[in-house]
Amino acid sequence: MMNSYIKIKTEIIKYVKACLLILVLLIFTTCQSDDDTPSPIVDPINGFWVSAEKGWIFEFTDGKDIFYNINTAGCSIQDDDFVPEEFFGLKLDLVSENELIASTDLSDSDVKFTRLPNQNPNCLPDQISATEDPQVNFDHFWNIFNDHYAFFETRNVDWSQYENLRDQVTAENLYDIVEELVLLLEDEHVGVTDEDKDIQIEPGEPKLLERLNANLSEDLIIENIDDYDALASQKVTTIVTKYLGGNYEIDDNGNILWGLINDDIGYINIVKMEGYGTNFSDELTALNAVLDTMMNDLKASGVSKLIIDIRFNDGGHDTAALNMVSRFMDQERISYFKKARLGNGFTENKSFSVGPRGDFQFTGDIILLTSPYSISAADLFALCMKDLPYVTIVGENTAGAFSTILTHVLPNGAEVGLSNEIYTDAQGEVFEVIGIGPEKEENRIPFLSTLDFQEEKDRGIERALELLSN
DSSP, X not given: OHHHHHHHHHHHHHHHHHHHHHHHHHHHHHHHHHXXXXXXXXXXXXXXXXXXXXXXXXXXXXXXXXXXXXXXXXXXXXXXXXXXXXXXXOEEEEEETTEEEEEOTTSSSOEEEEEESSOOGGGSTXXXXXXOOHHHHHHHHHHHHHHHOSOXXXXXXXXXXXXXXXXXXXXXXXXXXXXXXXXXXXXXTOEEEEGGGTEEEOTTHHHHHHHHGGGOOGGGOOOSHHHHHHHHHHHXXXXXXXXXXXXXXXXXXXXXXXXXXXXXXXXXXXXXXXXXXXXXXXXXHHHHXXXXXXXXXXXXXXXXXXXXXXXXXXXXXXXXHHHHHHTTOSSOEEEEEEEEEETTEEOOOXXXXXXXXXXXXXXXXXXXXXXXXXXXXXXXXXXXXXXXXXXXXXXXXXXXXXXXXXXXXXXXXXEEEEEOEEEEETTOOBOTTTOOOOSSGGGBOOSSOHHHXXXXXXXXXXHHHHHHHX
């Protein structure tokens, strides 16, 4: 009996040891498996981010990202498959858990976003406005401007009195009423575009045509963009043949033309502040390569005086304009200030400085030629150049439309653009609407005139040559 008991006890002990071994192996294997299989990584940028000054919300997920527009009337979607890099080369920097900075090489300032703890209630899936209802679209249109537009007082428009027009809005007259309202602003940075309905409203165009036609008559009157292009082309032909003798250089994209008027005076015509690179990321690199070539040519020529012509320039990117300005700076200077509409007030008024850039900067006597067609980034170029002690402006006032265009989308998909930023010069003076122009009346020379076309000359260049010869 004793031997049998010992034998049974021995078998029990072996069994228990075997079970314990299996248990240890199971625990080890489970732990090993957990170590080998990483937990899903949650991108810290995921979630909802809002910029109050822009009325923008970004939603980042592991799938498609969404770009929302918000205003007092509600929420709409600007892009339901948002790729930041494709939006002017936007770059995102997560500063902290609750702060995100969006920047692009093509803008002079960054946009600050703050994290929303929960999805904006106006942007819940069942709350987003995606409708053709004309009154809903009017509500959004009116509120986008009421929330973000910066120049009602400057342009003498009482926007509040038009809110009750929504009761008169129908599918047939929506864009007629919208056009009537934006025409009041006469702002070349305001526009409404509905590609599906082939509608494009540009309220700044009538005022621009009025200014361009002020010194034209009969068959030279400009009625549309094709008419302007024909006259501008004719004027450029006169410049390169009569004043440059047919000898000039031009970049591959036809954006900057330069040459010599004589042994002592150079000429630069900057047609655009954009379109130098093949994409957003190489735009400034390509631009500065062109500027390097141009400035090297200018230095090699030995000229001591220069005419810079921005009369044909319809704008582009602010930072392109600033890169151009830097080639004519003698030292770093505060060039301008800027603030954006935010609720009933504005963001902090931020200063912007421009200093010399490149191997050579031209700081001799400069005549800057300006016109009503000098708009946006060309306005900014003139704003930065006007206070340099060696620069004199000849021509007409620029367009006076400085703000980067803020874009929003209506519930029906139409795109709205508006001005939400106020630029001032280094002394705090605002040039919105009035633009930048000559200080002296004798330097006010029409950009386009019947007399110039009849005599095949350019009185702006003629006046510049007079001043540079004294």
